[in-house]
Amino acid sequence: MHLARFARRRYTPFATPIERMDHLTEHLGGANLWIKRDDLLGLAAGGNKTRKLEFLVADALEKGADTLITCGAVQSNHCRLTLGAAVKEGLKCRLVLEERVPGSYAADASGNNFLYKLLGVHGVTVVEGGTPLVDAMETVAAEVRAEGGTPYIIPGGGSNAIGSLGYVSCAMEILQQSFELGVEIHHVVCASGSGGTHSGLLTGLHASNSGIPVTGVSVRHPEAHQVAHIHKLAGAVADKLGVATPPAEAVTVLDAYVGEGYSLPTESMREAVQLFARHEGLLLDPVYTGKAAAGLVDQVRKGAFGKDDNVLFLHTGGAPTLFHYRGDVL
């Protein structure tokens, strides 16, 4: 895989560690659990969007943009990190925030909302749940152009073929680290939302012929919807790279841990967040990694993995939202 062909900015000057989770492994009594610390990636408070932004922002700079525009939910890690990248590159940044849960936007809310202000966002537009976000971002782009600026639109979650390259690169990193550690990884488990993470990992692990399956734990959509979306996005990134698209059967999505809906707390999320905190000293978030970890914990308890298998959980970040949702977790 020849990733150096693509323009890239570098926001993390190291490979994120892979660590054993001995206490959690012992507590659950199933497979050997490992964690890939993508919560330690660069930019403001880290997380998976940083890897995608390395390729997306490089593309924006090549195209002469001076303003990044993106969208997300009201507590979006992706919006925080896009803004962080803009600040670092000397660009402006405008956000479109979708109130997916009615009444969930509060101008004075904590968590990421507070950080948008701290990082000096150049404009926030709040829209109702279900609003076509591409159109809303185009409207903001037209405003930027009218003011003489050059906008660059990054899709929700940074999940297009360019952004997903970040997780193809992560797949390469995992294989190299597994070799250096002398640990054969048998399964990778990650959250599956806008899909750049899941599809990039899947494409990279498939193209390198690793045979390592990826289980995506949905945080929003039902299985059929998410499988089709991941397969399509994997196809787009595979085409960009000139490698084989993973077969549809290789797309595994578990949708049993979403609960009532995106960002709404569940009992299993609460338990998983507490388990990771109290057994491993790791901070998960209520919206993504907490639900993905609930899936991991349940699958281990159900014996879905062999007792001697090495299962790698991808920590995609998100801890700033703990401060917003704290009452729902503890």
Ligand SMILES: *Cc1c(COP(=O)(O)O)cnc(C)c1O
């Ligand atoms: C966005 C996000 C995810 C989901 O990643 P996608 O690539 O959008 O599927 C997982 N965890 C955290 C913390 C996120 O912010």
